[in-house]
């Protein structure tokens with residue numbers, strides 16, 4: 001961030017009055033340009049004892065399996081975003097959606113919010129996917145999952161399925177994996 | 192958003208390739224400047240049968256009672272942000288934090304995430320508060336709460352307290368209240 005998006009003036013970094021962090025401030029129009037985490041929303045579509053995964057057609061982790069997810073847009077709810085991503089990436093409709101899993105990923109300034117839902121009909125292949133497929137627990141390609149948070153959600157889901165209890169969890173994955181897959185803070189890269 | 196924050200060029204609004212929404216695009220460096228919802232994090236501090244509320248010293252809804260909450264910062268977890276806001280607004284430390292309540296507020300492009308926690312010692316008055324106080328259910332100033340989401344969280348909390356079950360809920364408040372309190376989309380106003 002170098003220029004004011006409101007007036008085009010060169011920004012300066014300073015700690016504003018009544019604040020304790022460096023911000024980008026416009027010396028011309030005095031606007032403080034805050035930078036805040038982004039929300040990624042997704043959905044785990046369930047069909048009987050199987051879940052629907054997509055194989056990524058895009059970087060990062062192209063060719064690896066993931067859960068439909070992407071950046072939440074202005075003007076939509078988290079669930080609406082999760083359903084949109086499920087349509088876009090897996091050409092799938094779902095029903096009976098329930099909030100399921102949150103992740104903090106502070107080193108890339110992202111929050112993930114996943115719903116569980118039942119697959120409602122067929123599915124297909126979106127432009128950002130190479131293929132989509134249903135997997136039972138025994139068939140999950142554990143070594144070919146795109147991100148550790150996908151491993152976490154699937155591991156928890158199959159354990160929860162045995163108890164019938166699906167608590168809403170929130171945790172932070174290890175920062176090491178972001179480095180592993182080549183993610184950098186403040187980029188618009190996502191699942 | 193009028194100017195490219197990377198190069199200062201005048202932005203144009205267009206639908207990028209493989210997209211279906213108008214975005215601000217820089218004709219010079221070709222960066223797409225996405226706009227995404229912001230996360231507000233907060234905490235409901237509990238002490239015995241009472242909860243800690245703060246009376247707002249700032250607009251909007253100055254003089255009305257609310258739960259400690261504010262914009263999540265880059266580099267922090269949702270819980271870290273909720274604890275920071277609890278310190279800043281109520282000079283309070285808490286423990287035993289549990290995820291409790293999410294709200295979508297799509298008309299102002301915000302997501303709210305509230306934790307429940309136990310008050311750990313005393314409390315005070317932060318610079319954005321006029322006073323802080325503990326309230327039992329019978330004493331809650333229902334007609335002087337700052338926002339309908341505060342009413343929702345408190346109503347649910349005292350009902351949940353009777354059952355001992357605190358499910359994590361997510362819902363959208365009516366868009367009418369934002370108009371009522373003078374909020375506008377895309378501003379940096381918060382609870």
Ligand SMILES: [Zn+2]
Pocket residue numbers: 004005006007008009026027028029030031
């Ligand atoms: Zn400016």
Ligand SMILES: [Zn+2]
Pocket residue numbers: 195196197198199200217218219220221222
């Ligand atoms: Zn530019």
